[in-house]
Amino acid sequence: MRRNLLCLPGIEDRSYRLILAVCGVYSAAVSLIPFVRLVPRFPIQLLIFGALYALYLCRPLPDAAKRWLYYLMLTGSYQALRFVVSTRFDPFHGPGVTELEQRIFGVLPTVWLQSVLHPTPAFRWYDYAFAVLHASLFAFPLLLPGVLLWRKGPDAMKRGSAAVTLISMAGYLTYVLFPLTPPWMANLEGAFPEVQRIVFDAMGRFTSDWLQGAFQPSPRGAMPSLHAGLPFMTLLVALHEFGRRAAWVALPVAAICFEVVYGAEHYVIDIMAGLVYGFAAYAIVYRVLMPDGTIRGRGGCDAC
Numbered sequence: 001m002r003r004n005l006l007c008l009p010g011i012e013d014r015s016y017r018l019i020l021a022v023c024g025v026y027s028a029a030v031s032l033i034p035f036v037r038l039v040p041r042f043p044i045q046l047l048i049f050g051a052l053y054a055l056y057l058c059r060p061l062p063d064a065a066k067r068w069l070y071y072l073m074l075t076g077s078y079q080a081l082r083f084v085v086s087t088r089f090d091p092f093h094g095p096g097v098t099e100l101e102q103r104i105f106g107v108l109p110t111v112w113l114q115s116v117l118h119p120t121p122a123f124r125w126y127d128y129a130f131a132v133l134h135a136s137l138f139a140f141p142l143l144l145p146g147v148l149l150w151r152k153g154p155d156a157m158k159r160g161s162a163a164v165t166l167i168s169m170a171g172y173l174t175y176v177l178f179p180l181t182p183p184w185m186a187n188l189e190g191a192f193p194e195v196q197r198i199v200f201d202a203m204g205r206f207t208s209d210w211l212q213g214a215f216q217p218s219p220r221g222a223m224p225s226l227h228a229g230l231p232f233m234t235l236l237v238a239l240h241e242f243g244r245r246a247a248w249v250a251l252p253v254a255a256i257c258f259e260v261v262y263g264a265e266h267y268v269i270d271i272m273a274g275l276v277y278g279f280a281a282y283a284i285v286y287r288v289l290m291p292d293g294t295i296r297g298r299g300g301c302d303a304c
Contacts, residue, residue, distance in 0.1 A: 019162050019289070020073060024049060026169060033176065049073055067154060071145055071161045094181035095268050097223070105268070110183045110191050110211035113262040123202050130259035131203035133252060140230050141168070144237065152241055159290045160237060167233055171226045171274075180222040184264040199263030225266040228257045229274030229281075236282040279289050 027049050034041040055061065056069045101108055118124070140162045147205075149157035184200075186192035231253040238246035260266040266274075 010096040019165070020070065023073065023165065023169070024053075026253055030176075047090050059225070063154070067149070067157060071157075094186045094189075097180060097269055098183075098186065098192060101269060105228035108183075108193060109261050109268050110195055110264050114195055114198065117262060118196065121196075123198070123205070127198055127202040128205070130199045130255070130263065131206075133225070133256050133259055134199050134263065135203060136252070137227050137230060137256070140164070140234055144234050148237075148241065155252075156241055159285055161288065163233060163237060163281050163285040164230070166285060167229055167277050168226065170277055170281065171224055171229065174224060178223055180267075180270070182222040182265055182270075183267060187264070197264050199259050200265065222266055223270050224268035224273035224275060224277045225257075225260055226277075227260045227266065228271040229258050229276075229278035230255075231278075232275050233282050236279065237286070240282075240286055 027046055031046055052069055052073045056073070059068075098108065118127070132146055144164060144264065145157045145160040148160040181191070183192050183195055184197040187195050231249075235246070235249045235253050257271050261271065262269055262300050
């Protein structure tokens with residue numbers, strides 16, 4: 001079985017090349033946004049993308065290395081959007097979402113949860129547990145393709161990488177088009193009741209300042225919540241690939257969705273949008289672009 005997996009072709013199918021081409025065009029377009037806003041920034045992501053692509057084209061490079069080069073090119077495409085929001089000078093969204101949640105729930109969920117679970121400044125044990133879960137989001141983009149490669153082979157990794165990239169690209173693009181101020185920042189700007197950034201502050205108790213700062217790549221990126229969307233999409237992928245054995249993944253997914261509202265990182269509406277994005281990314285990749293039985297590249301294992 002292991003020999004067969006190693007003999008599977010690398011990343012040569014047409015859908016995968018198409019996704020890479022889209023990511024390249026996407027990166028180029030994104031690099032122009034700061035210039036259009038008259039805040040030019042050196043498009044370092046394009047140089048990185050070009051260097052990785054040149055390395056990817058090297059014939060002597062084994063397929064095992066090309067898979068991860070491909071993955072780096074995909075993730076580099078959406079990472080290019082991380083700081084584009086900071087070049088915006090128009091008003092940011094926020095008050096409208098706050099009013100909508102007030103009408104729907106009769107109370108702001110973050111304010112209510114903190115009044116019940118965090119009535120005093122001291123951190124509880126669950127605050128630290130939530131902090132670990134919150135930080136785990138940044139393991140999902142690497143962990144999901146890696147587990148799929150290990151357990152299911154290169155084809156499964158292809159789809160997992162494409163799904164991670166699709167939801168991330170869509171999420172970061174939404175941050176650019178609809179930059180939404182999260183509850184904790186809205187509070188600092190006087191547009192939201194008094195709340196504490198509990199989970200993020202708890203994380204600071206066991207991480208360095210530099211590492212803690214890495215966990216907030218886009219401070220105006222509240223809608224959609226990738227903290228909800230990416231784990232939810234991971235759950236759908238896990239159920240698709242492993243069946244009911246992967247049902248346990250629903251528990252940490254639910255906990256993450258809860259903690260980002262409790263910790264004032266997201267509105268409930270952000271969570272709902274994130275779930276929609278997660279389902280859409282899964283459906284597009286696993287039902288449309290790369291359905292079962294159609295993603296294996298040319299060649300095969302005839303020589304095995």
